[in-house]
Amino acid sequence: MNAPPVQATTVLEARGLTRRFGGLVAVNDVSFSVREGEIFGLIGPNGAGKTTLFNLMTGLTPPSAGTLSYRGTRVTGLAPHRVAALGLSRTFQNIRLFRALSALENVKIAQHVRTGAGLWAGVFGTARAEEARVEERAWALLDLVGLADRAGELAANFSYGDQRRLEIARALATEPRVLLLDEPAAGMNTAEKAALTSFIREVRDRFDLTVLVIEHHVPLVMNLCDRVAVLNFGELIAVGDPASVQRDPKVIEAYLGGE
Amino acid sequence: MADFLAQYGFLIVTLVQAGLLGLSLYFPLQAGQLSLASPGFYAVGGYVAAILLTNPAYAGLRETLGQGVFPLTWLAAALLCGVLGLVVGVPALRLRGIYLALATIAFVEILRVVSLNLEVTGGAVGIFGIPQAFGFGERWQYIFLFGPLLVLTLLFARQLERSRVGRAFRAIREDELAADAMGVPPTRYKVLAFVIGAVLAGVVGAMSAPFLNTWNARQGSFDASIAILAFVLIGGSRNIWGPVVGGALLTAIPELLRFLADWRLVINGLVLVVASLYLPQGIVGALERWRRRPPPRRPVPAPSPAELRGGRRTP
Numbered sequence: 379m380n381a382p383p384v385q386a387t388t389v390l391e392a393r394g395l396t397r398r399f400g401g402l403v404a405v406n407d408v409s410f411s412v413r414e415g416e417i418f419g420l421i422g423p424n425g426a427g428k429t430t431l432f433n434l435m436t437g438l439t440p441p442s443a444g445t446l447s448y449r450g451t452r453v454t455g456l457a458p459h460r461v462a463a464l465g466l467s468r469t470f471q472n473i474r475l476f477r478a479l480s481a482l483e484n485v486k487i488a489q490h491v492r493t494g495a496g497l498w499a500g501v502f503g504t505a506r507a508e509e510a511r512v513e514e515r516a517w518a519l520l521d522l523v524g525l526a527d528r529a530g531e532l533a534a535n536f537s538y539g540d541q542r543r544l545e546i547a548r549a550l551a552t553e554p555r556v557l558l559l560d561e562p563a564a565g566m567n568t569a570e571k572a573a574l575t576s577f578i579r580e581v582r583d584r585f586d587l588t589v590l591v592i593e594h595h596v597p598l599v600m601n602l603c604d605r606v607a608v609l610n611f612g613e614l615i616a617v618g619d620p621a622s623v624q625r626d627p628k629v630i631e632a633y634l635g636g637e
Numbered sequence: 638m639a640d641f642l643a644q645y646g647f648l649i650v651t652l653v654q655a656g657l658l659g660l661s662l663y664f665p666l667q668a669g670q671l672s673l674a675s676p677g678f679y680a681v682g683g684y685v686a687a688i689l690l691t692n693p694a695y696a697g698l699r700e701t702l703g704q705g706v707f708p709l710t711w712l713a714a715a716l717l718c719g720v721l722g723l724v725v726g727v728p729a730l731r732l733r734g735i736y737l738a739l740a741t742i743a744f745v746e747i748l749r750v751v752s753l754n755l756e757v758t759g760g761a762v763g764i765f766g767i768p769q770a771f772g773f774g775e776r777w778q779y780i781f782l783f784g785p786l787l788v789l790t791l792l793f794a795r796q797l798e799r800s801r802v803g804r805a806f807r808a809i810r811e812d813e814l815a816a817d818a819m820g821v822p823p824t825r826y827k828v829l830a831f832v833i834g835a836v837l838a839g840v841v842g843a844m845s846a847p848f849l850n851t852w853n854a855r856q857g858s859f860d861a862s863i864a865i866l867a868f869v870l871i872g873g874s875r876n877i878w879g880p881v882v883g884g885a886l887l888t889a890i891p892e893l894l895r896f897l898a899d900w901r902l903v904i905n906g907l908v909l910v911v912a913s914l915y916l917p918q919g920i921v922g923a924l925e926r927w928r929r930r931p932p933p934r935r936p937v938p939a940p941s942p943a944e945l946r947g948g949r950r951t952p
Contacts (some may be wrong), residue, residue, distance in 0.1 A: 426900070458818045459822045488819040490820045498756055500797060501800065513936055514936055529935075530932040565856045
């Protein structure tokens with residue numbers, strides 16, 4: 379008498395996501411589901427449609443067809459700030475911090491959806507308690523990514539790796555349930571990449587997150603991810619645990635080229 | 638003193654007024670929106686006041702309220718310009734950068750042509766004999782209206798900057814798409830910033846109509862749009878004092894150099910060129926670089942990990 383296997387809750391469900399840009403099909407009929415608490419990798423050669431898929435998932439690009447739902451709520455069709463309010467937050471491949479603002483302010487801004495002070499509350503200073511909370515959380519998040527001692531510096535002045543970490547802190551400030559990281563290791567050296575793996579795990583555990591990661595660096599993906607999806611020319615060619623995906627002939631062909 | 642006020646009183650009030658108009662353009666700029674609509678709202682505010690103060694249809698109202706009619710004109714101008722700002726802002730703010738600037742110039746032109754052709758605005762002649770506010774006998778006394786308005790506006794701007802809404806404005810100015818992705822709804826805050834500027838320009842117009850005694854279609858023109866933009870660019874667009882300094886300076890220079898006759902316009906042009914070449918951040922922006930900002934101080938209590946996660950919602 380075997381007990382039925384424990385069914386992990388599905389948090390994200392993509393069905394037939396498609397995006398055409400003119401004649402180019404950047405993402406073609408992609409369906410997959412992501413389970414609660416897992417670290418889900420998204421890999422594929424350059425131009426495979428990974429970032430477009432992230433843009434479809436966070437409302438930055440409307441899909442030509444298909445849907446994405448988060449715990450049964452439809453995400454596609456919502457404006458980006460509504461997607462953030464729902465609990466999906468992201469970082470950008472080509473870092474998009476508020477460059478002329480301080481690190482502290484970058485993290486404060488991203489708490490917008492979890493706070494409510496309006497124009498007059500701000501002008502008459504009646505939202506002091508909320509402001510204090512925003513301030514405290516911002517410092518704590520900077521602590522988490524190790525940038526608290528440089529809170530006042532402009533985001534533009536940080537090194538590449540520090541900017542990526544600041545972007546993660548900013549994404550966490552929206553209090554997400556799902557964190558989408560677009561090439562978080564790009565531009566990092568080997569030591570930094572190794573540290574990043576444990577950092578992402580730590581963040582996942584500490585904030586009870588589900589994490590999606592786009593990454594090129596294969597060892598990092600194999601180490602970090604519970605499951606991996608492979609995109610090639612906009613199509614999903616494999617989904618599964620890292621070891622079996624690595625052996626999949628279609629994946630090998632996509633990366634090394636067919637005959 | 639009396640001589641000084643008689644000679645320069647009008648100029649001093651005009652400097653403050655210019656600073657206020659600069660500030661009306663500064664609010665949308667805070668949210669990254671280059672709007673040149675201020676003269677349009679300024680003109681509308683002035684017409685509201687001029688009509689309420691001279692039109693026979695409102696004679697009864699003026700009799701009942703006495704001097705109280707003046708604050709009423711400010712309120713009416715603020716309300717009308719706020720609503721107009723909303724109506725114009727929602728479609729116009731879909732445009733970006735220079736296209737928004739062009740659309741707002743068109744808006745100013747449309748208002749000008751409409752006011753030239755309406756009977757209630759006095760057509761091409763305009764509205765004459767607007768009574769002096771609170772029975773002011775001298776022009777410099779208008780500093781008692783524009784002065785407090787400037788102080789209130791600066792306080793408002795400072796408080797706004799430190800608040801959640803001010804942060805949302807800056808986020809949109811820095812990167813609209815990233816702001817959206819981080820949960821800041823861009824359209825709502827762009828329209829809000831635009832409406833704040835519209836209301837301020839409207840109130841300044843309503844105060845200016847009695848000050849200038851007459852009001853006509855020349856008040857809101859393309860020239861005025863560019864002049865006000867120059868106030869902000871020369872003064873600096875990233876600090877509340879920028880538009881005030883720029884407005885005062887660019888209004889004062891041609892007056893103080895009156896003895897140079899036509900050459901004063903050359904000097905004015907030179908100031909514009911030199912300032913935009915060597916002070917791209919504006920005068921106040923350049924001064925600000927000399928002042929070292931103290932690093933932000935951390936609040937004392939360290940939060941527990943539970944606080945770090947915020948008020949966790951169960952999905």
